């Protein structure tokens with residue numbers, strides 16, 4: 001229509017190839033779940049006070065047979081649009097709980113907390129709490145070592161149902177962290193209603209705290225806000241000593257995550273890092 005009433009347009013070849021690649025992605029992703037192409041990487045989370053590794057965030061990777069290692073930003077949004085995020089998310093949860101149960105057998109790893117990213121769609125499924133509890137029971141993982149990372153997109157849903165679901169899980173010991181805090185539709189009113197344990201400062205606010213006074217203010221205020229609400233606070237994207245010093249030594253940020261301590265690693269690499277770790 002935009003070309004005028006009488007024009008007949010053939011498929012735009014660029015559009016078509018995008019559509020094709022999406023269809024392809026969907027087929028490939030279904031395959032990936034079934035044929036073991038998915039893998040969790042583990043990025044250390046360090047205590048600001050002690051410098052010890054106290055946990056990790058599980059981050060999804062796709063080992064694609066042709067395309068190599070695909071980062072989640074290239075397929076998680078698509079999985080969310082197509083509903084594939086439900087089986088994908090369940091796979092992640094299962095895998096994370098299997099890992100927690102394995103760590104429970106090793107004295108040096110038995111207290112590690114594992115943070116798992118959960119999409120709003122997963123969280124909206126009416127049986128989400130039951131699924132999580134069933135997965136914990138099946139794998140033998142301890143609920144108190146599982147931390148679910150939610151994003152502010154859950155606020156678009158029914159807040160009473162969300163609070164109910166969270167309380168059901170919290171009653172069993174599962175923890176909650178609000179990921180990418182301040183980048184979405186956060187409402188301070190929700191912050192006090194949700195039974196959260198943790199706020200996670202987004203990497204974009206940490207990125208240039210050495211030079212950007214506004215981000216300095218946002219990070220300092222977020223840490224203060226979290227502590228006033230009796231929540232712990234985690235900073236992501238801690239890439240150098242200056243950021244660590246500012247966030248942890250000056251502002252008492254509880255936990256730190258970033259390339260300064262370690263990149264996301266396959267399980268073997270993460271466990272090696274843990275064994276060789278000496279708190280700075």
Ligand code: C2E
Nearest residue numbers: 059060071072073076092117118119237238239257258259
């Ligand atoms: P996120 O949950 O905010 O995860 C943090 C991202 O920041 C990760 O990217 C991590 O590799 C990256 N990062 C951590 N420290 C640094 C640093 O010091 N510098 C820089 N430049 N980057 C750092 P990744 O692994 O590519 O994941 C991107 C996003 O994909 C995640 O953001 C999360 O929203 C999503 N995602 C990852 N795994 C899953 C999953 O299992 N389920 C769901 N629903 N989403 C996932």
Ligand code: MG
Nearest residue numbers: 057117149179
């Ligand atoms: Mg996260």
Ligand code: MG
Nearest residue numbers: 179180200236
């Ligand atoms: Mg994050």
Ligand code: MG
Nearest residue numbers: 180202203236
């Ligand atoms: Mg982020």
